[in-house]
Amino acid sequence: QITLKESGPMLVKPAETLTLTCSFSGFSLNSDGVGVAWFRQPPGEALEWLALIYWNDDKRYSPSVKNSLTISKDTSQNRVVLTMTNMGPVDTGTYYCTHNVLEYASGTSYSDYWGQGTPVTVSS
């Protein structure tokens, strides 16, 4: 059974750095074709993809926030960490991590299992 759980601060101040951890079980990030992605959802709005890391340490970032993001993995601890610098009020929302399955035909992946999400508010 695949499960993921996000953790991190619920409140950050503007210009601070946000660090979120995705702890997972039921799969290994050493397995071919497996990835972990991060998404966010502002209150009442649609979903937005942020970053993705694959078993082979290939990393992908959303062009709109690429300069502020870093994704990394710790396979021994079954964790993926996302850091986002220079947070602003527009970054308020619920942040999700997901288990991703690589489609070799496209070189991209889809998210088949989602964590419960963690809310983040950016405010002074």
Next chain:
Amino acid sequence: DVQMTQSPSTVSASVGDRVTITCRSSLNVNRWVAWYRQRPGEAPKLLIYETSTLHTGVPSRFSGSGSGSEFTLTINNLQPEDFASYYCQQYNFDSYTFGQGTKLEIK
């Protein structure tokens, strides 16, 4: 960047009805489209990937079709748990863009 446009934004239906949601992409995304259901206060759940493949455990009343730039999600015999928001997502490009969502309400 590729845009995904869903219609309608809101749809009202009754238990037992059939509903179709459409998603159009601004670029050709081949067959790499997924559909998610999100109930209020919950995380999204995968329903369909690769346009028409049902995810494990998803009831057969859900179906998907399309190719290129136009895709549909059809839900037959609506159940109470289906009244939620639905999102399409393209994963042909490394931007993984979503539609703006369709809210399925009880009539």
